[in-house]
Amino acid sequence: MKPFYIDYPQEKIEGHLHAYQCAFCKIPTTEIFGLLENHAKDCSYRIQAGGLSHSEPKKISQVIEPSLSDELD
Numbered sequence: 001m002k003p004f005y006i007d008y009p010q011e012k013i014e015g016h017l018h019a020y021q022c023a024f025c026k027i028p029t030t031e032i033f034g035l036l037e038n039h040a041k042d043c044s045y046r047i048q049a050g051g052l053s054h055s056e057p058k059k060i061s062q063v064i065e066p067s068l069s070d071e072l073d
Contacts, residue, residue, distance in 0.1 A: 002035065006034050024046075
């Protein structure tokens with residue numbers, strides 16, 4: 001399943017009551033439909049998000065040491 005991108009900056013389309021578009025590429029949100037590839041190829045959001053989506057997620061290794069506070073003397 002493809003990631004669904006809805007965190008891009010949006011602005012109202014002038015002259016429409018409930019219509020919005022990407023603030024960068026001006027494509028209506030109804031055409032973008034949450035898909036990164038539906039933004040314009042030169043859209044700043046698409047370029048930035050696309051660069052982030054291809055990188056490996058950072059793995060956080062955490063060692064959990066047993067707590068000594070629960071032990072009885």
